[in-house]
Amino acid sequence: MKRWPVVLLLCWPLSGLAQDGFDQVMRLLAAVPAVEGEFREEKQLAVLQQPLVASGRLYYRAPDFLRKQTLSPQPEDYEADGDWLTVETPAAGRRQFDLNGYPQLRPLVEAIRATQAGDRNTLERYYRVEFEGAPEAWSLRLTPLAVEAARYVSAIILRGRGARIASVETLEAGGDRSVMTLTPR
Amino acid sequence: MSLARQRWIPLLWLLAALASGWIVWTTPVVADLTLFAPRADPVAELLLDQLRSGPTTRLVLLGVDGGSEADRAAVSRRLAERLRPDGAFARVVNGAETLPEADLQALFARRYLLSPAVAPERFTAEGLRAGLQQRLAELQSPLGVFQKRWLAEDPTGELLGLLRLLQGGLREPAKRLGVWFSPDGARALLLVETRASGYDLKAQRAVVTTIRQAFAQAAAGTEARLILSGPGVLATLSEDRVRAQAEWLSGLSLAAVVLLLLLVYGSARALWLGALPMLSALLAGAAAVGLLFGQLYLITLAFSVTLLGETLDYPTYLFSHRRAGESVDDTLRQLWPTLRLCAATTALGCLAMLDSGFPGLSQLGVFTVAGVTAAAATTRWLLPVLVPPQWRPPRPTAVGDWADALLRPRPRLALAFGGCGLLVIFGLLLKAPPLWENDLAALSPVPRELLQTDQALRTALGAPEVGHLIAITAPDAETALQASEIVGAYLDRQQRAGALAGYDGAMRYLPSGETQRRRQAALPDAESLAANLDAALEGLSFKPGLFAPFLTAAAAARAAPPLRVEEVGDGLLGVRVRSLLTAGARGWTALLPLSGVRDAQALAAGLPQPNHARAYYLDLRAETNRLVAEFREAALPRLAWGGVLIAAVVGWGLRAWRPVVAALTPVLLALAFTVAALLALGERLSLFHLVSLLLVLGIGVDYGLFFSRPGADADLRRRALHALMVCCASALIVFAMLSTSALPALRAIGLTVSLGAAASFVAALIVARPLLNRMD
Numbered sequence: 001m002k003r004w005p006v007v008l009l010l011c012w013p014l015s016g017l018a019q020d021g022f023d024q025v026m027r028l029l030a031a032v033p034a035v036e037g038e039f040r041e042e043k044q045l046a047v048l049q050q051p052l053v054a055s056g057r058l059y060y061r062a063p064d065f066l067r068k069q070t071l072s073p074q075p076e077d078y079e080a081d082g083d084w085l086t087v088e089t090p091a092a093g094r095r096q097f098d099l100n101g102y103p104q105l106r107p108l109v110e111a112i113r114a115t116q117a118g119d120r121n122t123l124e125r126y127y128r129v130e131f132e133g134a135p136e137a138w139s140l141r142l143t144p145l146a147v148e149a150a151r152y153v154s155a156i157i158l159r160g161r162g163a164r165i166a167s168v169e170t171l172e173a174g175g176d177r178s179v180m181t182l183t184p185r
Numbered sequence: 186m187s188l189a190r191q192r193w194i195p196l197l198w199l200l201a202a203l204a205s206g207w208i209v210w211t212t213p214v215v216a217d218l219t220l221f222a223p224r225a226d227p228v229a230e231l232l233l234d235q236l237r238s239g240p241t242t243r244l245v246l247l248g249v250d251g252g253s254e255a256d257r258a259a260v261s262r263r264l265a266e267r268l269r270p271d272g273a274f275a276r277v278v279n280g281a282e283t284l285p286e287a288d289l290q291a292l293f294a295r296r297y298l299l300s301p302a303v304a305p306e307r308f309t310a311e312g313l314r315a316g317l318q319q320r321l322a323e324l325q326s327p328l329g330v331f332q333k334r335w336l337a338e339d340p341t342g343e344l345l346g347l348l349r350l351l352q353g354g355l356r357e358p359a360k361r362l363g364v365w366f367s368p369d370g371a372r373a374l375l376l377v378e379t380r381a382s383g384y385d386l387k388a389q390r391a392v393v394t395t396i397r398q399a400f401a402q403a404a405a406g407t408e409a410r411l412i413l414s415g416p417g418v419l420a421t422l423s424e425d426r427v428r429a430q431a432e433w434l435s436g437l438s439l440a441a442v443v444l445l446l447l448l449v450y451g452s453a454r455a456l457w458l459g460a461l462p463m464l465s466a467l468l469a470g471a472a473a474v475g476l477l478f479g480q481l482y483l484i485t486l487a488f489s490v491t492l493l494g495e496t497l498d499y500p501t502y503l504f505s506h507r508r509a510g511e512s513v514d515d516t517l518r519q520l521w522p523t524l525r526l527c528a529a530t531t532a533l534g535c536l537a538m539l540d541s542g543f544p545g546l547s548q549l550g551v552f553t554v555a556g557v558t559a560a561a562a563t564t565r566w567l568l569p570v571l572v573p574p575q576w577r578p579p580r581p582t583a584v585g586d587w588a589d590a591l592l593r594p595r596p597r598l599a600l601a602f603g604g605c606g607l608l609v610i611f612g613l614l615l616k617a618p619p620l621w622e623n624d625l626a627a628l629s630p631v632p633r634e635l636l637q638t639d640q641a642l643r644t645a646l647g648a649p650e651v652g653h654l655i656a657i658t659a660p661d662a663e664t665a666l667q668a669s670e671i672v673g674a675y676l677d678r679q680q681r682a683g684a685l686a687g688y689d690g691a692m693r694y695l696p697s698g699e700t701q702r703r704r705q706a707a708l709p710d711a712e713s714l715a716a717n718l719d720a721a722l723e724g725l726s727f728k729p730g731l732f733a734p735f736l737t738a739a740a741a742a743r744a745a746p747p748l749r750v751e752e753v754g755d756g757l758l759g760v761r762v763r764s765l766l767t768a769g770a771r772g773w774t775a776l777l778p779l780s781g782v783r784d785a786q787a788l789a790a791g792l793p794q795p796n797h798a799r800a801y802y803l804d805l806r807a808e809t810n811r812l813v814a815e816f817r818e819a820a821l822p823r824l825a826w827g828g829v830l831i832a833a834v835v836g837w838g839l840r841a842w843r844p845v846v847a848a849l850t851p852v853l854l855a856l857a858f859t860v861a862a863l864l865a866l867g868e869r870l871s872l873f874h875l876v877s878l879l880l881v882l883g884i885g886v887d888y889g890l891f892f893s894r895p896g897a898d899a900d901l902r903r904r905a906l907h908a909l910m911v912c913c914a915s916a917l918i919v920f921a922m923l924s925t926s927a928l929p930a931l932r933a934i935g936l937t938v939s940l941g942a943a944a945s946f947v948a949a950l951i952v953a954r955p956l957l958n959r960m961d
Contacts, residue, residue: 045324047336050726054325074322083361089326091319098360108327152330172330 030118205472212475242383389417450578470556496560505908686781852885881941
């Protein structure tokens with residue numbers, strides 16, 4: 001029993017180091033005013049024999065504009081600007097949602113947007129955040145806090161180098177999973 | 186007077202008062218618009234049914250102001266949670282509710298019968314392939330996470346179409362923190378539908394109390410404030426407001442009148458004696474209406490109380506005419522022919538309203554006739570037995586020399602006055618048609634700021650307004666639904682042409698059995714469907730066997746019996762259907778509320794008339810205004826007939842034409858001056874003005890009769906002047922105070938009667954004697 005405080009003491013500087021790394025990465029990301037990149041997304045779904053592959057462009061502008069423009073296999077446009085999500089698909093046209101009204105949707109947007117913005121407060125409002133690695137090569141594991149989101153998504157793992165997000169892996173509650181890799185232009 | 190009489194008259198009165206009181210106590214008072222409805226008018230009945238119990242009247246609109254945004258959202262959630270389990274509410278929505286799983290499952294189970302998209306081409310190989318490709322695209326999208334669950338059973342996406350349809354009924358406000366907010370974020374919004382009608386004031390009062398209590402608990406510890414509106418809430422709030430203001434004003438004027446009477450007669454006994462005839466009139470009038478009609482309209486009650494103001498004058502006539510050396514009974518015997526005429530003229534003036542075809546008008550007539558009769562009888566027979574035979578008010582009622590100066594006949598002034606009056610009458614006739622107020626809203630006692638709150642909440646919530654709608658009546662639900670579908674097809678065409686913005690109806694959510702069977706027939710048999718599906722899946726990467734549940738569900742849907750209105754349940758579907766399709770005493774009524782109507786007349790003209798059903802186009806505002814106008818148009822000629830009857834009875838009472846002219850000319854002039862003054866003040870004449878003019882007619886005739894009493898000596902004339910000055914002064918006090926009210930109804934009554942009483946007094950004083958004296 002007496003050894004526990006010692007173990008805790010030993011752990012303390014370590015966790016401090018991880019926190020330092022997290023804050024450092026957040027600061028690096030926050031300093032980026034805009035990002036323009038290409039993405040390739042591969043979804044592995046239980047209902048399909050082959051993975052679904054999509055590609056397109058990703059735009060970010062500090063502090064809260066994020067646009068995912070799918071070009072192939074069919075055009076789709078998702079644009080999150082502040083509290084508003086605009087969705088444009090060939091089938092349903094253009095629709096706008098207030099993100100505040102969709103507790104299951106907002107965390108999905110913030111996973112990428114708040115990370116790229118280096119907005120730790122927002123991330124921690126929606127997720128339990130686990131940081132690993134160092135500024136040169138890091139990963140963030142986000143576990144949704146709200147039941148509405150946890151019902152669909154069990155975790156989102158972002159990997160990056162410095163101020164750049166390299167990939168976003170989404171683990172769905174039903175076992176499906178998708179990986180989106182990003183390359184800057 | 187015999188001792189026996191002294192005993193049995195008060196006893197009789199007491200018994201009558203108790204009996205009347207009991208009848209009044211057991212008679213329900215309804216705040217209802219049916220008093221405007223002529224009997225046997227199908228459109229009016231539908232309309233009033235709508236105004237009384239239509240889905241839009243059962244809405245309560247709620248706003249949460251104050252505090253922080255997070256406070257408002259949290260209060261909205263807690264309030265909704267508290268209200269939902271309460272049986273008084275059919276639904277409580279604030280945007281936070283996701284469709285309950287049970288509702289979702291119920292819709293999903295019936296998707297092939299309820300979805301409007303179900304058609305044969307959707308289940309061919311090509312149709313299925315298009316559906317599957319659509320699903321694949323959804324899987325691709327970030328939103329696919331949420332839709333995957335239904336894929337295997339619903340590859341054509343019928344559930345999504347159904348949900349979109351159900352959402353379409355109400356334009357949703359924007360959400361913040363998961364609940365509805367006004368666009369500027371300053372107010373969280375909730376919508377409640379009560380089970381009780383909006384005009385069931387008792388139930389609505391309970392609803393308001395429940396909501397306020399729930400809010401008090403939900404908002405504990407925050408700065409949040411509750412804003413309430415909706416038809417039922419407005420009715421109860423405005424009833425409270427009117428009552429409070431009427432009580433305050435009548436309390437104040439009562440005090441003033443008491444003071445006046447005390448000053449004039451110096452007797453407390455005069456006070457309570459003076460109140461007895463009016464009290465008897467109210468009891469008798471209300472009891473008579475209760476006996477004959479079984480219910481009492483609130484507006485009738487208010488109008489009748491106004492009209493019976495005249496009966497306060499009866500005891501005043503007695504007090505001012507008391508002379509030393511004669512008993513109370515003697516004085517009354519002398520006054521009786523005139524007093525009798527006063528009562529008879531008022532009663533006859535209202536007699537013509539008895540069989541008007543409008544229950545409200547008939548009630549007003551019965552109330553007044555019974556009330557005035559009771560008041561006159563009370564004055565004549567009850568008052569003398571309640572006081573010692575020689576009782577007189579202690580203050581001498583003989584007035585000074587100025588009275589004689591006032592009373593001296595001035596024929597030239599009378600001629601000028603009469604000439605003026607004729608000019609005014611002529612002018613009024615030329616200015617036809619007079620400015621009538623037909624808008625029911627202007628008659629509404631609802632204070633303006635409450636209406637503004639209501640409008641603001643309504644706009645923010647996108648709640649349907651009570652406006653244009655199509656009502657379809659049919660012997661059974663199936664016929665009503667089929668007819669609704671025919672009308673719906675017509676409305677679709679009109680909507681494409683831009684004639685209206687949209688419409689709603691039960692058939693959108695529950696198609697007729699015929700339509701459901703047509704949808705069943707659109708589903709191929711099991712083998713063809715399986716073959717079509719196999720062909721459709723060719724080249725797509727869905728796992729083999731994935732859609733087996735779909736094949737099972739389609740086969741089950743083909744054999745399922747159509748969903749009927751009795752089976753829609755209590756969920757979202759049930760609430761929606763039942764609010765638009767209702768069973769009544771004469772079959773079923775389906776409602777199709779319209780929005781954004783461009784040209785109501787054209788839309789109504791082209792309305793198809795389906796077999797075995799009737800479709801009516803209702804413009805609620807126009808229809809209610811029409812009813813009010815018809816009500817007034819029915820009232821006016823009856824008032825004219827009342828006038829003829831009054832002249833006849835005065836003629837019969839006075840037995841010479843000249844006194845009749847002397848008694849009735851002043852009131853004619855007074856009415857003309859009053860109407861002219863009201864128009865000059867910019868008033869639009871409403872029913873409240875009209876009824877007030879009836880009261881002016883009643884007291885004006887009385888003034889004329891008393892100022893022109895044939896055979897009156899100088900002393901009697903002085904006493905008449907005294908009595909009339911007291912009467913006129915009390916009327917002025919009471920009604921001038923009412924005219925300061927901000928409520929349109931109270932103001933109209935106050936203004937008209939105070940103008941009318943003053944005009945009647947002046948006209949009677951100036952014109953009556955010269956007209957009579959020419960005979961001498």
